[in-house]
Amino acid sequence: MIDVTRIRAITLDLDDTLWPVWPTIERADRAVRAWLQPRAPGAAALSADRATVAAARQSVVQARPELAHDLGAIRRECIRHLLLGAGEDPALAEPAFEVFYRERQRVTLFDDARPALAFLAARYPLVALSNGNADIGRVGLAPFFHAAVAAGDLGVAKPDRRIFQAGANAAGVSPSQVLHIGDDPHLDAAGALAAGMQSAWVNRADRAWPAELPQAPHTVVRDLARLCELLGAASNPSP
Numbered sequence: 001m002i003d004v005t006r007i008r009a010i011t012l013d014l015d016d017t018l019w020p021v022w023p024t025i026e027r028a029d030r031a032v033r034a035w036l037q038p039r040a041p042g043a044a045a046l047s048a049d050r051a052t053v054a055a056a057r058q059s060v061v062q063a064r065p066e067l068a069h070d071l072g073a074i075r076r077e078c079i080r081h082l083l084l085g086a087g088e089d090p091a092l093a094e095p096a097f098e099v100f101y102r103e104r105q106r107v108t109l110f111d112d113a114r115p116a117l118a119f120l121a122a123r124y125p126l127v128a129l130s131n132g133n134a135d136i137g138r139v140g141l142a143p144f145f146h147a148a149v150a151a152g153d154l155g156v157a158k159p160d161r162r163i164f165q166a167g168a169n170a171a172g173v174s175p176s177q178v179l180h181i182g183d184d185p186h187l188d189a190a191g192a193l194a195a196g197m198q199s200a201w202v203n204r205a206d207r208a209w210p211a212e213l214p215q216a217p218h219t220v221v222r223d224l225a226r227l228c229e230l231l232g233a234a235s236n237p238s239p
Helices: 021-036 041-047 050-063 071-085 090-104 113-121 161-171 185-194 224-235
Strands: 009-012 126-130 147-150 178-182 198-202 219-221
Touching: 009 161, 021 041, 021 090, 041 050, 041 071, 050 071, 071 090, 113 126, 113 224, 126 161, 147 161, 161 178, 161 185, 178 185, 185 198, 198 224, 219 224
Parallel strands: 009 126, 009 178, 126 147, 178 198, 198 219
Antiparallel strands: none
């Protein structure tokens, strides 16, 4: 169980914790293809084929291992790779990525996300902790957050304990005083535990805890509303 008396700050994953990420990514990909069509039709056609895109990503990751933590940079270089493969202008990769990035910020929050953020932010400093490239300002959630730590800026990604330490530092507390909330059992829950934090796994799909992870999180909840109920009840025990 979570020890509420230890919590002085909360770090919070974004993608698939506050909103479903894949509908957002798919819409952003469609916007890029539409933008490329009149400017680089060959690359637009290549980008519509999932196998080709996957091969381009693999090539980029193999050629540029220093980008492994930066999903935005990988995507931009994938677009460049497709443009070169189609014999078209690789300089179009920059503006094409900007199209993607703009659309990527248009998220649809889970119904429980905004009320939960209001509940949590009224009680603790919140720090966004993400491997992705969502911008809490562009998404419209900045007022709830004390700070944001992104793998692309820091140079390391979850589950590396250094990104969790950076989140604790941003809140001005030690990792042992942080509750980390996220949807991924390996990157979020196990990563936070290894960094010395308490962890809450948001398991919206009712998945089983991975057998290869022997240490379970402090709590498993179906959504953020349930987590807020647990924290509220623990903070105000019945007499």
